[in-house]
Amino acid sequence: MVSRVIPVEPFDLIVFGGTGDLARRKILPALFRRYCAGQMGGSSRVIGAARSDLDEAGYRAFVSDAIAEFDPDATQNRDHLSAFLERVSYVILDARGDAGWDKLAALVQKDRVRAYYFSVGPGLFGDLAQRLHTYGMSDADSRIVVEKPFGRDLASARDLNRVLAQHFEERQIYRIDHYLGKETVQNLMAVRFGNMLFEPLWNSQYVDHIQITVAESVGVGGRGEYYDRAGAMRDMMQNHLMQLLCLIAMEPPAKFDPDAVRDEKLKVIRALDPVEPDCVVRGQYQADDGAPGYRDEVEAPDSTTESFVAIRAHISNWRWAGTPFYLRTGKRLKARASEIAVVFKDAPHSIFGVQAGRHRNILTIRLQPNEGIELGVTIKEPGPGGMRLIDVPLDMTFAEALGPDSADFPDAYERLIMDVIRGNQTLFMRGDEVEEAWSWTDPIIEGWEERGEAPIPYASGSAGPDDALMLMHRDGRRWREIRA
Numbered sequence: 001m002v003s004r005v006i007p008v009e010p011f012d013l014i015v016f017g018g019t020g021d022l023a024r025r026k027i028l029p030a031l032f033r034r035y036c037a038g039q040m041g042g043s044s045r046v047i048g049a050a051r052s053d054l055d056e057a058g059y060r061a062f063v064s065d066a067i068a069e070f071d072p073d074a075t076q077n078r079d080h081l082s083a084f085l086e087r088v089s090y091v092i093l094d095a096r097g098d099a100g101w102d103k104l105a106a107l108v109q110k111d112r113v114r115a116y117y118f119s120v121g122p123g124l125f126g127d128l129a130q131r132l133h134t135y136g137m138s139d140a141d142s143r144i145v146v147e148k149p150f151g152r153d154l155a156s157a158r159d160l161n162r163v164l165a166q167h168f169e170e171r172q173i174y175r176i177d178h179y180l181g182k183e184t185v186q187n188l189m190a191v192r193f194g195n196m197l198f199e200p201l202w203n204s205q206y207v208d209h210i211q212i213t214v215a216e217s218v219g220v221g222g223r224g225e226y227y228d229r230a231g232a233m234r235d236m237m238q239n240h241l242m243q244l245l246c247l248i249a250m251e252p253p254a255k256f257d258p259d260a261v262r263d264e265k266l267k268v269i270r271a272l273d274p275v276e277p278d279c280v281v282r283g284q285y286q287a288d289d290g291a292p293g294y295r296d297e298v299e300a301p302d303s304t305t306e307s308f309v310a311i312r313a314h315i316s317n318w319r320w321a322g323t324p325f326y327l328r329t330g331k332r333l334k335a336r337a338s339e340i341a342v343v344f345k346d347a348p349h350s351i352f353g354v355q356a357g358r359h360r361n362i363l364t365i366r367l368q369p370n371e372g373i374e375l376g377v378t379i380k381e382p383g384p385g386g387m388r389l390i391d392v393p394l395d396m397t398f399a400e401a402l403g404p405d406s407a408d409f410p411d412a413y414e415r416l417i418m419d420v421i422r423g424n425q426t427l428f429m430r431g432d433e434v435e436e437a438w439s440w441t442d443p444i445i446e447g448w449e450e451r452g453e454a455p456i457p458y459a460s461g462s463a464g465p466d467d468a469l470m471l472m473h474r475d476g477r478r479w480r481e482i483r484a
Helices: 021-036 056-070 078-085 101-107 122-134 154-165 183-194 221-249 258-271 294-298 404-408 412-422 431-451 466-473
Strands: 011-016 045-050 088-092 113-118 142-147 173-176 207-215 280-286 308-314 324-330 337-344 362-368 372-380 389-397 456-459
Touching: 011 021, 011 412, 021 045, 021 056, 021 078, 021 412, 045 056, 045 101, 056 078, 056 088, 088 101, 113 122, 113 412, 122 142, 122 154, 142 154, 142 412, 154 431, 173 412, 173 431, 183 221, 183 362, 183 372, 207 221, 221 258, 221 294, 221 308, 221 324, 221 337, 221 431, 258 431, 280 294, 280 466, 308 466, 324 466
Parallel strands: 011 045, 011 113, 045 088, 113 142, 142 173, 207 324, 280 456
Antiparallel strands: 207 337, 280 308, 308 324, 337 362, 362 372, 372 389
């Protein structure tokens, strides 16, 4: 099965922070893969802009090295690589001064889509937006892409939105969350709204609870300085897990249209109940088997920043009243795994008796690794000996179900960057959505600070603090095992 590639119109993509880690690891390899796929056609160009003292040949060497390191197939596409590098330019630029801006303005073409990727800290967003306006590079057809974090609380998020709105309309601002670009996340909407099988059951009458897990096996690594200021709540829960919650819980939009989809997501956030203190668990991983603990990695011996957080949330609307949503995310856990599990209720009466045991249907959407969707169903165990029931999966792992060509499907950054060029904002967050998410998150963080709560230590390679297990056990439920 081969995915259809639809070329986009010619564009200039200007990457501010073009020598940074995000550009090196994600943006540049993603653009190269889209070029190899034939989607970056015509005279489209990539222009890096940063303070690094490089000439054009030096930057092209930087791009080539990044692609070789982070694109495993790059060595098989040497001809493509050479042609792609011819489309790459570079400008030495000072985001807060005037150096380089005249050169960039002369380089950018006005007769095409212009997208400006702010691959820099949010403290520079305002400076970049202002100078794009001052040097005549922003008009009604230009777009900007901004990475998280979108502030660190409601007040700073509002300030960021206000700064960007001074020079760009909301329809021109693309707040990127790479989780929304994953194939399985988009398939979640297809499964929900494209199959009559599920939608009638997608409510509190039939769903016992929903679990959302984003587990990482690594520690904070080289992100220690940033992470210790943010923590798991700001870094993951407020954005990635919040977005997954919205997609799993939202009402069907009238059509698959950017604002229609985002309107329904916004309703979910506004319907979330405030979280009580006993419904939140924070944790911090400890040193284990030679691996450093969190405080060692961030070089802060007294840090009270959480590397794990679990929450029991409730949505007060007709569809989900009484159905708990359990969310957890953390670092240095037993495996790298992200999934959404929709756990359906028991049958109202078992005709097979207590000896048949307890069996539930579970719909699992795996985001990583091995993206796919699995539905657990109950059947009779084969063989003689009476009616013994077992649970078996109906599994649709994309790599198996869609064939070897499924490996060539665009990754999250590839898809989202191309959506920016097309002007499709469906998979990007709107300003009011970001602010409402902080409105729900801020009181939780403020509560920790007011109570002086320290995170609970947990062993590296575990499933997190025992208190997170109790969060579900006291409700008569249990977390699904974290498996790679």
